Amino acid sequence: MSEKPKGKMAFYWAASCGGCEIAVLQVDAKILDIAAAFDIVFWPCATDGKTRDVEKLADGEIDVCLFNGAIRTSEQEYMARLLRKKSKVLIAFGSCSQEGGIPGLANLSNRKEIFDTVYKENSATFPENPDDLRPQHETEMPEGTLYLPVFYDTVKTLDQTVEVDYYLPGCPPEGDNIWAAVTAILEGKLPDPGSVIGAHSTVCDECKRIRTEKKIKKFYRTWEIKPDPDTCLLEQGLLCCGIATRAGCGALCPEVNSPCIGCQGANEGVQDFGARLISALASVIDSEDPEEIDQIIKDGIPDPIGTFYRFSLAKSLLRRKKQTV
Amino acid sequence: MSDETFEPKIVGFMCNWCSYTASDLAGTARMKHAPNVRIIRVMCSGRVDPTFVLKAFSLGADAVLIAGCHPGDCHYQNQNYKTIRRHAMLKYILPQMGIEPERIRLVWASAAEGQILADAIDKLSEDVRKLGPLRWADNWEENGERLEALESIVKEHEEAMEVQP
Ligand code: SF4
Ligand code: SF4
Ligand code: FES
Numbered sequence: 001m002s003e004k005p006k007g008k009m010a011f012y013w014a015a016s017c018g019g020c021e022i023a024v025l026q027v028d029a030k031i032l033d034i035a036a037a038f039d040i041v042f043w044p045c046a047t048d049g050k051t052r053d054v055e056k057l058a059d060g061e062i063d064v065c066l067f068n069g070a071i072r073t074s075e076q077e078y079m080a081r082l083l084r085k086k087s088k089v090l091i092a093f094g095s096c097s098q099e100g101g102i103p104g105l106a107n108l109s110n111r112k113e114i115f116d117t118v119y120k121e122n123s124a125t126f127p128e129n130p131d132d133l134r135p136q137h138e139t140e141m142p143e144g145t146l147y148l149p150v151f152y153d154t155v156k157t158l159d160q161t162v163e164v165d166y167y168l169p170g171c172p173p174e175g176d177n178i179w180a181a182v183t184a185i186l187e188g189k190l191p192d193p194g195s196v197i198g199a200h201s202t203v204c205d206e207c208k209r210i211r212t213e214k215k216i217k218k219f220y221r222t223w224e225i226k227p228d229p230d231t232c233l234l235e236q237g238l239l240c241c242g243i244a245t246r247a248g249c250g251a252l253c254p255e256v257n258s259p260c261i262g263c264q265g266a267n268e269g270v271q272d273f274g275a276r277l278i279s280a281l282a283s284v285i286d287s288e289d290p291e292e293i294d295q296i297i298k299d300g301i302p303d304p305i306g307t308f309y310r311f312s313l314a315k316s317l318l319r320r321k322k323q324t325v
Numbered sequence: 326m327s328d329e330t331f332e333p334k335i336v337g338f339m340c341n342w343c344s345y346t347a348s349d350l351a352g353t354a355r356m357k358h359a360p361n362v363r364i365i366r367v368m369c370s371g372r373v374d375p376t377f378v379l380k381a382f383s384l385g386a387d388a389v390l391i392a393g394c395h396p397g398d399c400h401y402q403n404q405n406y407k408t409i410r411r412h413a414m415l416k417y418i419l420p421q422m423g424i425e426p427e428r429i430r431l432v433w434a435s436a437a438e439g440q441i442l443a444d445a446i447d448k449l450s451e452d453v454r455k456l457g458p459l460r461w462a463d464n465w466e467e468n469g470e471r472l473e474a475l476e477s478i479v480k481e482h483e484e485a486m487e488v489q490p
Contacts, residue, residue, distance in 0.1 A: 322423025
């Protein structure tokens with residue numbers, strides 16, 4: 001009966017929160033269309049399956065792989081390489097795989113610092129560790145050698161690890177955009193390899209708030225003021241990232257009086273999200289006095305990297321904090 | 326690399342209307358300054374996108390110098406005030422990334438102030454020599470266990486997953 005042979009699709013989950021797995025369901029009942037067009041050959045979160053099954057596939061046998069999550073362990077890197085080899089089209093799905101996402105903020109520390117925090121300093125995560133143990137790659141046991149993945153010092157994006165064909169931005173990606181991507185795949189109308197599937201404008205472009213001249217003497221944290229519902233939030237001193245962020249969400253956060261934190265990632269042509277914001281804020285601060293400028297910045301932006309690179313540190317020009325060796 | 330042999334690499338963004346001419350002047354008047362600076366001419370210090378600065382560091386610069394017209398003398402009205410604010414912000418974020426704020430510097434030098442520029446370059450070279458090389462890309466190297474772990478995964482899978490009948 002079915003005229004067209006079914007394609008093969010895979011989903012994978014590396015360093016991420018799991019939200020992307022759920023975001024897939026935002027396509028609602030259209031998930032049935034996806035199931036009609038594709039056999040899901042690998043989706044550890046939802047179906048039973050083993051890495052060995054993927055290893056046994058022929059190269060390029062998977063038509064499309066949606067890969068969410070950043071790369072921070074040897075296992076994730078191995079899976080990224082494996083799925084790259086086995087897939088015709090590899091899509092970086094979501095912010096973590098595209099630009100490191102929230103896990104990428106771990107690039108402000110390294111393995112040692114993270115392990116010390118988790119296994120020693122923070123009793124909530126690991127209450128009892130009298131022998132001050134740390135996870136090891138290999139452990140000899142009577143039954144044989146046991147392996148754990150190696151934990152990296154630096155979180156990487158998917159495209160810093162393997163070649164990526166397309167990017168689906170967002171933390172998590174929006175349902176409409178996921179469906180647009182799936183439709184493009186089904187109809188064979190994918191854009192040029194390397195493109196981001198999504199809008200080419202900014203959140204400011206889709207924000208309905210009224211903008212006049214932006215002049216700021218003080219930045220506020222969100223809890224410090226009750227913003228006017230109609231005026232641009234940045235003009236009111238809230239650090240809104242709309243200007244650097246790719247459109248696609250319909251300016252969801254400004255819509256509900258909350259500044260954009262940049263979850264849809266850098267807009268087209270923005271090489272470094274933080275640099276774009278620094279540029280924009282430099283035009284907005286209303287002072288020509290170096291000391292006053294320093295004060296405005298210091299008082300208003302207590303965590304600059306966390307603010308300017310909340311989702312994109314791993315993908316930024318510097319990628320990580322300097323390691324002291 | 327010992328401090329004796331370390332020659333800092335400095336990227337200098339210089340405004341066409343003042344500092345670039347000043348650096349020319351410093352050259353023709355044979356004012357001596359440290360040879361460490363690679364000059365990039367821009368039409369105004371306000372053209373120096375923060376992206377350029379971060380890119381310079383990521384590509385191996387040990388320091389970045391931005392030089393422009395004195396406040397009030399910018400050929401594009403008040404663009405160099407914007408430069409002050411961008412510089413202030415860059416200086417503020419760099420320490421969180423482990424980069425000493427001394428590695429980025431803003432100086433004003435009119436076309437006639439070759440000496441001021443030469444002195445600024447000398448001072449920056451000297452300061453950076455004390456700080457040592459940055460070699461940013463080395464910082465992305467992964468801990469030594471990575472390759473071995475990647476290679477052994479296939480074997481581990483064979484051992485663990487392939488249950489022989
Ligand atoms: S800065 Fe924020 S609030 Fe202002 S227009 Fe842009 S998205 Fe809207
Ligand atoms: S407004 Fe910004 S933070 Fe909010 S959903 Fe849209 S892109 Fe994400
Ligand atoms: S023209 Fe020289 S700083 Fe603007």
